[in-house]
Amino acid sequence: MRFDVPEIEATPADAWWSEAVVYQIYPRSFADSNADGIGDLQGIIERLDYLAQLGVDVLWLSPVYPSPHDDNGYDISDYQDIDPLFGTLADFDRLLAAVHERGMKLVMDLVVNHTSDEHPWFTASRDEGPQGSKRDWYIWRPAREGMEPGTPGAEPNNWGSFFSGPTWTYDEKSGEYYLHLFSRKQPDLNWENPTVRQAVHAMMRWWLDRGVDGFRMDVVNLISKTPGLPDGIVHEGALHGDGSPHYICGPRIHEYLAEMHREVFEDHPRRLLTVGEMPGVTVEEAKLFTDPSRRELDMVFQFEHVGLDQGPGGKFDVRPLKLTDLKASLGRWQTGLGETGWNSLYWNNHDQPRAVSRFGDDSPAYRDRSAKLLATVLHLHRGTPYVYQGEELAMANTRFTSIDDFRDIESLNYHREQTAHGVDEEQVLAGLRHRSRDNARTPMQWDTSQHAGFTAGTPWIAVNPDHTRTNAKAQLADPDSVFHYYRRLIALRHTEPALTHGDFQMLHPDHEQLYAFTRHDAASGTELLVLANFGPADLTVDLPDGWEHSETLIANVPATTPLSAPHTLRPWEARVHRRNA
Numbered sequence: 102m103r104f105d106v107p108e109i110e111a112t113p114a115d116a117w118w119s120e121a122v123v124y125q126i127y128p129r130s131f132a133d134s135n136a137d138g139i140g141d142l143q144g145i146i147e148r149l150d151y152l153a154q155l156g157v158d159v160l161w162l163s164p165v166y167p168s169p170h171d172d173n174g175y176d177i178s179d180y181q182d183i184d185p186l187f188g189t190l191a192d193f194d195r196l197l198a199a200v201h202e203r204g205m206k207l208v209m210d211l212v213v214n215h216t217s218d219e220h221p222w223f224t225a226s227r228d229e230g231p232q233g234s235k236r237d238w239y240i241w242r243p244a245r246e247g248m249e250p251g252t253p254g255a256e257p258n259n260w261g262s263f264f265s266g267p268t269w270t271y272d273e274k275s276g277e278y279y280l281h282l283f284s285r286k287q288p289d290l291n292w293e294n295p296t297v298r299q300a301v302h303a304m305m306r307w308w309l310d311r312g313v314d315g316f317r318m319d320v321v322n323l324i325s326k327t328p329g330l331p332d333g334i335v336h337e338g339a340l341h342g343d344g345s346p347h348y349i350c351g352p353r354i355h356e357y358l359a360e361m362h363r364e365v366f367e368d369h370p371r372r373l374l375t376v377g378e379m380p381g382v383t384v385e386e387a388k389l390f391t392d393p394s395r396r397e398l399d400m401v402f403q404f405e406h407v408g409l410d411q412g413p414g415g416k417f418d419v420r421p422l423k424l425t426d427l428k429a430s431l432g433r434w435q436t437g438l439g440e441t442g443w444n445s446l447y448w449n450n451h452d453q454p455r456a457v458s459r460f461g462d463d464s465p466a467y468r469d470r471s472a473k474l475l476a477t478v479l480h481l482h483r484g485t486p487y488v489y490q491g492e493e494l495a496m497a498n499t500r501f502t503s504i505d506d507f508r509d510i511e512s513l514n515y516h517r518e519q520t521a522h523g524v525d526e527e528q529v530l531a532g533l534r535h536r537s538r539d540n541a542r543t544p545m546q547w548d549t550s551q552h553a554g555f556t557a558g559t560p561w562i563a564v565n566p567d568h569t570r571t572n573a574k575a576q577l578a579d580p581d582s583v584f585h586y587y588r589r590l591i592a593l594r595h596t597e598p599a600l601t602h603g604d605f606q607m608l609h610p611d612h613e614q615l616y617a618f619t620r621h622d623a624a625s626g627t628e629l630l631v632l633a634n635f636g637p638a639d640l641t642v643d644l645p646d647g648w649e650h651s652e653t654l655i656a657n658v659p660a661t662t663p664l665s666a667p668h669t670l671r672p673w674e675a676r677v678h679r680r681n682a
C-alpha cells in the first residue's frame with residue numbers, strides 16, 4: 102500500500118485507497134464497554150484487533166459528536182467534541198492512535214447539510230429572530246402568500262421530508278418557517294452564506310489537525326438548493342410534493358465542493374480519503390464529482406442499486422429484484438466511471454437492510470454461502486469496497502413483532518403518518534420489516550451470550566435472536582466461516598493488481614441467474630473471471646474461451662472441481678479464476 106501521497110494522482114487507481122477496504126462502524130451498536138446499553142469508543146478500542154485480523158485498511162465511524170440523538174447522531178449539536186454517551190475527546194485520541202498503531206486509518210462522518218436544532222448556531226438563528234446575526238445561517242421563509250402562518254398548507258413550499266411530513270417547521274416567535282429535509286430537529290444549513298461555509302471548513306481542518314484521515318460526507322449533494330425553493334410535483338398517492346429536483350445536485354454543488362477541496366484538502370500534507378454520500382446522483386454527475394482533475398471528491402456513494410427493488414410508493418413499497426436490473430445498473434456504473442472517476446462499492450450500511458437478507462438467501466441452508474457470493478461479486482468490482490459491521494459475519498435482518506420493537510425515527514414517523522391516513526397497520530409493518538434501517542442497527546454479534554457480547558446491560562435495541570448461530574467468536578474459530586472468507590477477499594485486494602487496475606467487462610447481461618464478468622489488467626498481464634450463481638438451483642453455464650485450465654483464486658464452495666465447458670455451478674456458488682492474458 103502507498104500511504105501519505107501528498108498530491109492528487111493522475112488516475113484514482115494510483116491513490117492509496119484504491120487498494121483499500123473500508124469498514125463502517127455504527128458506534129452505538131458496535132461494542133458497549135460500560136454496560137449502559139450503548140456502544141462507545143472504548144468498546145471500539147477493545148475490538149480493534151478483530152478488525153486488524155479482518156485486514157481492513159480504513160475505519161469509517163458514523164457520528165460520535167454531541168447530539169440529542171433524534172436521528173442517532175446525524176443531528177449534531179457540537180461539531181468539535183465527543184458525545185458523553187460515546188466517551189471523551191481523550192478517548193477519541195486514544196482510539197485514533199490505536200487505529201494508526203495497527204496500520205489502519207480513520208475517517209469521520211461529516212454531517213453538514215444540517216445541524217441539530219440544539220446546535221448553538223441554530224438556537225441563535227431562531228431565538229435572535231429575523232434581524233439576528235445568525236438568521237441566514239439557516240433557511241427561513243415566511244408562510245405561503247395569502248395563507249395564515251402556522252396553519253395546514255401554509256408551508257413556504259410543498260416539499261415532503263425524508264422522514265415523513267413537510268420539510269418546514271413553523272417558529273411561532275418569529276412567525277417564520279425553517280427548512281429541514283430530514284427531521285424537524287435537523288434544520289438545513291444555508292450554504293449560500295459564505296460564513297457558514299467558512300465555519301464548516303474550519304471545523305474540518307480542526308479534525309484533520311487532530312489526525313483523522315478523511316471524511317464520509319453525509320448527503321453532501323443536497324447542500325445546494327434551487328433559488329426560490331419552487332414547489333415539487335405531487336406524485337400519485339403521495340402526501341407531499343417531491344422537492345428532490347430542487348435539492349439533488351443543485352446549481353452550486355460543484356462550486357461548493359471545489360471550494361471545500363481548495364480550503365481544506367489541497368494543501369494538506371497527507372493524502373486523505375473523501376467520499377460523498379449522494380442520494381439520487383447520476384453516473385454523469387458522479388463522473389464530475391470524482392474526476393481527479395476537477396479536485397472535488399475521491400468517490401461517491403450512489404443509490405441506484407439500492408432502489409431497484411422498490412415500487413412507486415417509495416422505499417417501503419417492496420418489490421422483487423431482477424438480477425438483470427442489478428447487473429445493468431452496477432455494470433453501467435463500472436463503465437461510466439471506468440476511464441475517469443472512481444466507484445465506491447457497497448451492499449448495505451446503517452440505512453439499508455442487511456445484504457444477505459436483501460440480495461442473498463438468509464435461509465439456514467444458504468445464508469453463509471450466499472453472503473460469501475455477495476462478497477465475491479462486490480469485492481471483484483472496480484472501486485473501493487465498504488464492509489458494514491456484521492456483514493462479514495452474514496448478519497441478517499431481525500424479527501420485528503410490533504412497532505414497539507423499532508427505534509428509528511424514519512420507521513416511527515412513517516408508521517405514524519401511514520396509519521393516521523388509514524393504511525392497514527399490517528401492511529405498514531410488512532414494509533418496515535423488510536426495509537427499516539433498524540435491521541442494520543441491531544447490536545454487533547460477538548458471541549452466544551445473552552446480549553451477544555455487545556453489552557452487559559440492556560441494549561438500546563434488541564439483539565437479533567439468531568446470534569446463537571451467527572457470531573464472531575464461532576466464526577473466528579471456523580476456517581470456512583464467512584469472516585475468514587472476507588479476510589481472504591480483503592487480502593486479495595492488497596496482492597492482486599487486477600482487482601484495483603483491471604478493466605471491467607460484464608458477461609451474459611441478459612441472464613436472470615448468472616452474474617459473470619471479467620477484469621483484465623494489461624500491465625500485470627492477468628485476467629480474472631468471476632462466476633456467481635444467484636439462486637438455489639444448479640446452473641450450467643457456457644464459459645468464454647480458454648478458461649478451462651485457469652487457476653481458482655477464491656471460491657465459496659469447498660473442493661471445487663476444475664472449470665469445464667460447459668460448467669455447472671451449485672446453488673449460490675461463486676468462484677474467481679485467474680489466467681495470464
Ligand code: ISL
Nearest residue numbers: 172175212263283319320380416452511
Ligand atoms: O434511509 C433513507 C431514508 O429513506 C435514506 O434516504 C437516507 O436518509 C439517506 O441515505 C441519507 O442518509 C444520511 O443522512 C440522514 C441520516 O438519517 C442517515 O443515517 C445518513 O446516512 C440524515 O442525516
Ligand code: CA
Nearest residue numbers: 133135139141
Ligand atoms: Ca456504553
